[in-house]
Amino acid sequence: MAETLYDWAVAWGKSKIHVEADSHSDEISLQVRELLDAMDLASVLFAPGDVPVYFSKAAQNLGIIRDQKIVGEELLALIRVVRRTKIAQSGRVEVPLGPIGQGTRLLSVNVTPFGDQGLLLGLFRDESEAARIDAVRRDFVANISHELKTPIGALSILSEAVLEASSSPDDVARFARRMQIEAKRLSDLVQEIINLSRLQDADPLLDALVVDVDEMIASAMHQAQFSAETREIELVRGPLINASVDGDKKQLVMAIHNLLENAINYSSNKTKVTINTSVVNGILEISVIDQGIGIEDKDTERIFERFYRVDPARSRETGGTGLGLSIVKHVALNHGGTVSVWSSLGVGSTFNIKLPVRENANKIEEAK
Numbered sequence: 001m002a003e004t005l006y007d008w009a010v011a012w013g014k015s016k017i018h019v020e021a022d023s024h025s026d027e028i029s030l031q032v033r034e035l036l037d038a039m040d041l042a043s044v045l046f047a048p049g050d051v052p053v054y055f056s057k058a059a060q061n062l063g064i065i066r067d068q069k070i071v072g073e074e075l076l077a078l079i080r081v082v083r084r085t086k087i088a089q090s091g092r093v094e095v096p097l098g099p100i101g102q103g104t105r106l107l108s109v110n111v112t113p114f115g116d117q118g119l120l121l122g123l124f125r126d127e128s129e130a131a132r133i134d135a136v137r138r139d140f141v142a143n144i145s146h147e148l149k150t151p152i153g154a155l156s157i158l159s160e161a162v163l164e165a166s167s168s169p170d171d172v173a174r175f176a177r178r179m180q181i182e183a184k185r186l187s188d189l190v191q192e193i194i195n196l197s198r199l200q201d202a203d204p205l206l207d208a209l210v211v212d213v214d215e216m217i218a219s220a221m222h223q224a225q226f227s228a229e230t231r232e233i234e235l236v237r238g239p240l241i242n243a244s245v246d247g248d249k250k251q252l253v254m255a256i257h258n259l260l261e262n263a264i265n266y267s268s269n270k271t272k273v274t275i276n277t278s279v280v281n282g283i284l285e286i287s288v289i290d291q292g293i294g295i296e297d298k299d300t301e302r303i304f305e306r307f308y309r310v311d312p313a314r315s316r317e318t319g320g321t322g323l324g325l326s327i328v329k330h331v332a333l334n335h336g337g338t339v340s341v342w343s344s345l346g347v348g349s350t351f352n353i354k355l356p357v358r359e360n361a362n363k364i365e366e367a368k
């Protein structure tokens with residue numbers, strides 16, 4: 001698509017420049033400017049001597065030109081090759097984000113001779129965001145591979161241990177129990193990876209259903225009940241709210257369940273986990289409050305990143321995958337909401353999910 005537009009633009013522009021060259025040889029025609037401004041590709045016209053004579057609106061923010069000069073050695077080299085060979089060239093160049101600092105912007109660029117005045121046309125597309133997303137994806141895949149290797153490695157070692165301990169039924173039973181734990185870890189991790197990738201693809205608000213907040217919280221509490229009982233932790237539900245939100249109930253329950261499991265996992269036995277709800281100015285706030293170990297300020301932002309754990313050993317002990325909070329964050333964002341945390345070391349943590357309340361929910365309920 002871009003190629004077609006590009007070819008068309010070059011052909012059209014060349015004819016224009018040619019036609020108007022006689023009467024306005026020293027200026028770029030208004031139509032050419034309008035055309036360059038209308039394209040989503042950023043464009044710059046360079047006169048002989050590498051002087052930029054026109055740059056489109058989209059090009060102004062790319063930092064290709066500073067003080068009337070072309071910025072970036074790679075770009076300058078590419079332009080000079082085209083000037084020398086009179087053959088169009090394309091490639092990727094990095095240009096500095098500013099006069100100081102190490103930051104760069106990655107641009108794909110196409111430079112071609114333009115008209116018969118010795119002009120060159122440069123067409124640019126900012127690839128920085130795509131490159132960043134690519135890097136995040138590569139990072140994620142590398143992290144997943146690392147995370148998968150741990151339980152798989154443990155299973156392999158344990159199976160060898162079982163073989164060697166075949167004469168001792170007690171040892172065999174002990175190793176088999178450890179194998180069960182590692183197999184569960186593996187299946188939890190795979191399930192969370194599937195959950196996360198589904199969340200990244202889906203838009204729950206497109207086929208949103210009415211979700212009753214009290215029911216959704218009751219389901220999440222029900223799912224966390226077993227873990228709470230095992231740890232003798234009391235799950236307390238604050239007053240019911242009788243409100244609804246638009247969205248995907250499964251996803252919302254999963255997010256609240258994740259917060260409850262964390263509140264249980266990162267607290268001592270026999271403590272309390274409370275879940276409160278309130279609606280202020282059309283925004284539902286769900287708070288999960290624990291009396292657990294708390295989180296240091298420096299970690300509170302990072303815990304929503306995939307695979308970030310404050311204490312990897314503790315997370316491993318509790319069977320954590322490191323994906324729970326990034327799932328919560330995705331669910332909240334996908335539903336037009338936010339998630340935040342307040343925490344104090346040794347005192348406890350409060351995680352808040354805010355979601356827009358379904359408008360006129362009561363009227364719809366009444367009409368049913």
Ligand code: ADP
Pocket residue numbers: 262263264266290292293294295303304307308309310311315319320321322323324325326349
């Ligand atoms: P994990 O599977 O390791 O629990 P999460 O993404 O759910 O992964 O959480 C990331 C990290 O945030 C945890 O490893 C833990 O260090 C910290 N964390 C999450 N919830 C709490 C909490 N309620 N109290 C203290 N720390 C928490």
